[in-house]
Amino acid sequence: MKILSPLDSIEEVDKLAQAGAGEFFCGLLEEEWYEQYPVISINRRPAGKGHFRTFNDLKTAVTKAHEREIPVYFTINEHYYIRKQYPLVTKYLESALDAGIDAFIVSDVGLMSYIKKRGYDVDLHVSTGGTVFNWRSVAFYKQLGASNITFPRHLTITEMNDVIGTMPPVDITVFVLNSRCINVDGFCTFQHGLAGKEIFPMFRNACMLPYQVTVQCDGDADEKITHERKALMLQRQRIWEKVHVDDHPCGACALYEFREMGISSLKIVGRGNPLERKVKDIRFLKTLIEYLDSDKTLKHDFRKRAQSLYRQTYDRPCRTHMCYYPSVML
Amino acid sequence: MEQALFISKADNVKYFMEDFSRLYFGTEFCERLIPTIEDIKEILGFVQKKCLEFTLVTPYVTNRGLEKLEKILEFVAGEKVKTEIVFNDWGVLHLIHEQFPGHVPVMGRLLNKLKRGPRIMNIIDKVPGPTRDFYQGSCLDVPELCEFLKMMGVYRVEFDNLLQGTNLDATDTDIKKTLYMPFAFVSTTRFCLSAHADSAERPDYVGIFPCGRECRKYTFQLENPVMPVPLIRKGNAVFFLNENIPDSVHKGQVDRIVVEPEIPV
Numbered sequence: 318m319k320i321l322s323p324l325d326s327i328e329e330v331d332k333l334a335q336a337g338a339g340e341f342f343c344g345l346l347e348e349e350w351y352e353q354y355p356v357i358s359i360n361r362r363p364a365g366k367g368h369f370r371t372f373n374d375l376k377t378a379v380t381k382a383h384e385r386e387i388p389v390y391f392t393i394n395e396h397y398y399i400r401k402q403y404p405l406v407t408k409y410l411e412s413a414l415d416a417g418i419d420a421f422i423v424s425d426v427g428l429m430s431y432i433k434k435r436g437y438d439v440d441l442h443v444s445t446g447g448t449v450f451n452w453r454s455v456a457f458y459k460q461l462g463a464s465n466i467t468f469p470r471h472l473t474i475t476e477m478n479d480v481i482g483t484m485p486p487v488d489i490t491v492f493v494l495n496s497r498c499i500n501v502d503g504f505c506t507f508q509h510g511l512a513g514k515e516i517f518p519m520f521r522n523a524c525m526l527p528y529q530v531t532v533q534c535d536g537d538a539d540e541k542i543t544h545e546r547k548a549l550m551l552q553r554q555r556i557w558e559k560v561h562v563d564d565h566p567c568g569a570c571a572l573y574e575f576r577e578m579g580i581s582s583l584k585i586v587g588r589g590n591p592l593e594r595k596v597k598d599i600r601f602l603k604t605l606i607e608y609l610d611s612d613k614t615l616k617h618d619f620r621k622r623a624q625s626l627y628r629q630t631y632d633r634p635c636r637t638h639m640c641y642y643p644s645v646m647l
Numbered sequence: 648m649e650q651a652l653f654i655s656k657a658d659n660v661k662y663f664m665e666d667f668s669r670l671y672f673g674t675e676f677c678e679r680l681i682p683t684i685e686d687i688k689e690i691l692g693f694v695q696k697k698c699l700e701f702t703l704v705t706p707y708v709t710n711r712g713l714e715k716l717e718k719i720l721e722f723v724a725g726e727k728v729k730t731e732i733v734f735n736d737w738g739v740l741h742l743i744h745e746q747f748p749g750h751v752p753v754m755g756r757l758l759n760k761l762k763r764g765p766r767i768m769n770i771i772d773k774v775p776g777p778t779r780d781f782y783q784g785s786c787l788d789v790p791e792l793c794e795f796l797k798m799m800g801v802y803r804v805e806f807d808n809l810l811q812g813t814n815l816d817a818t819d820t821d822i823k824k825t826l827y828m829p830f831a832f833v834s835t836t837r838f839c840l841s842a843h844a845d846s847a848e849r850p851d852y853v854g855i856f857p858c859g860r861e862c863r864k865y866t867f868q869l870e871n872p873v874m875p876v877p878l879i880r881k882g883n884a885v886f887f888l889n890e891n892i893p894d895s896v897h898k899g900q901v902d903r904i905v906v907e908p909e910i911p912v
Contacts, residue, residue: 352775353775353777353778354775354777354778354781355774355775355778356770356774356778357778357781396760397760397761397786398786398789399780399781399784399785399786399788399789400786400788400789400790400817401777401780401781401784402777402781403789425760425786426737426792426795427786427789427791427792427795430791430792430794430795431789431791431792434791447737448707448736448737449737449738450707450708450709450712450736450738451708451709451710451712451713451736451738452710452713452738453713453737453738453739453741453742454736454737454738454741455738456738456741457737457738457740457741458737471836471837471838471855472709472837472855473854473855476709476710476711476855479709479710479711480709480710483710499836499838499853500834500835500836500885501707501834501835501836501837503760504707504757504834504835505833505834505835506760506761506762506763506764506832506833506834507763507764507766507833507834508762508764508766508767508782523764523766523834523874523878524834526871526873526874527871528869528870528871528874528878529869529870529871530867530868530869530870531867531868531870532865532866532867532868533865533866533867533868534864534865535863535864535865535866536864542845546845546847547845549845549847549850550844550845550865551867552850553840553844553850554840554844554867554869554880556840556850556851556853557840560838560853636851637849637851637852637853637854638851638852638853640854642854643852643853643854644854
């Protein structure tokens with residue numbers, strides 16, 4: 318299992334590699350795009366930090382990564398592009414290929430069809446935006462040229478195992494750290510990163526806003542429910558706003574099963590995170606992978622070790638709403 | 648203009664009126680709500696009695712849901728009723744394409760990736776033209792996508808009624824367009840907050856757990872000053888209401904309206 322780390326700059330390559338990154342993913346946003354699409358990213362990350370700024374910088378970073386035998390994957394994974402965007406999108410595709418990237422991470426079937434038709438010699442990785450919940454979706458994307466699929470956050474460990482047991486052979490990437498979206502990424506049509514930070518409530522993701530919640534009970538449900546229960550029910554609806562908060566969500570306990578399933582890549586979300594945090598995240602996972610590899614560890618012991626290391630590394634207890642695979646906590 | 652009634656529960660045939668010439672039945676959001684074969688038999692009886700066309704609506708599915716759908720598609724194929732299947736999962740299209748070529752695949756609104764977040768209305772008049780084009784545009788103007796869909800036998804795509812409007816001028820006219828009204832979906836999750844919503848147990852659990860179909864009992868409304876319209880959470884999906892008839896209807900770019908008398912969950 319390789320650790321798939323975000324990469325935002327040339328300077329990060331060496332330190333992330335030393336920490337144990339086995340693969341990098343990155344995005345790029347030039348001024349030309351930003352002028353036309355100030356609130357729409359080409360790669361699902363709002364403008365600001367978390368992007369390379371020029372293809373020259375990208376090329377330098379890719380060269381450095383390749384010297385360390387680390388592949389670099391380029392995100393161009395907005396859920397859709399309209400025809401007018403294709404000249405710029407094409408420029409991004411071709412410039413990224415010139416920079417030497419090893420794969421595109423994509424989620425739009427239209428873009429995949431376009432890449433296939435243009436005959437670019439490059440691997441295609443399906444982003445979580447591709448919404449692969451079953452083996453036939455894997456087969457569908459494989460026919461479109463995909464060699465790697467990122468599973469959605471919204472599959473249980475058992476469901477992942479079922480898909481892997483029945484799908485045609487491709488590499489699989491799973492989420493293990495940060496940004497546990499409450500909604501299915503590929504089916505979420507809220508716009509992220511609206512307006513500027515000066516209008517703070519507007520800028521926050523829609524799923525993080527504090528809402529006034531009311532409930533309508535259908536049929537006779539209202540009569541059967543106590544006032545206290547109703548209050549609890551409304552309170553539960555507001556947990557939505559806490560889940561996307563990046564308070565170190567983690568799925569490290571599942572590494573045990575992921576190794577048994579033959580998962581290829583463990584994805585750390587975090588384009589735009591400070592270098593120190595990226596390094597800390599990689600070291601955390603690397604320590605656990607080494608522990609798994611070094612011994613015939615029992616699942617129970619591994620879980621205990623992972624939870625203890627999580628507390629030690631992030632100074633937080635495990636919490637069910639921050640757990641990527643909460644069945645491990647039951 | 649064809650008018651269809653969309654229901655997710657067999658009892659809701661009560662909403663049928665003579666204006667409807669087609670019945671949509673099924674679910675888009677949750678594999679636990681996939682109708683049983685008994686439900687479908689009952690609906691097909693109604694469809695035949697009223698001489699209606701039939702569209703079965705399917706959700707995104709895990710392997711388990713896929714198995715359920717395979718049995719249902721096989722049953723429907725045996726009923727000799729020409730059936731459209733709305734797919735909201737590329738794996739379901741793969742299933743139809745490989746095993747059920749007699750069924751007519753229709754691309755569902757979950758796979759028609761328009762931006763629907765209502766806050767777009769706060770900025771739509773302030774953003775540069777290309778950004779506005781994106782928010783109001785559709786990827787059905789991309790020839791490679793349309794060619795691919797047609798190669799897979801897909802000649803109809805489902806649309807939501809966006810607050811910011813949808814410009815269909817440059818889209819492929821070989822592909823027919825359906826408009827859903829009045830509820831537009833915005834987002835969906837498998838970490839369902841309706842599941843066990845009325846139970847004091849596990850208030851902080853956010854994940855994929857068993858449920859008691861609480862989605863059929865409760866509807867939540869969420870309001871915030873920056874959200875131009877209320878959000879409606881029903882089951883594992885979020886919607887807004889938009890009753891305005893869009894330009895695409897007046898221009899004849901939409902040839903079917905699907906009426907949702909209730910949120911179809």
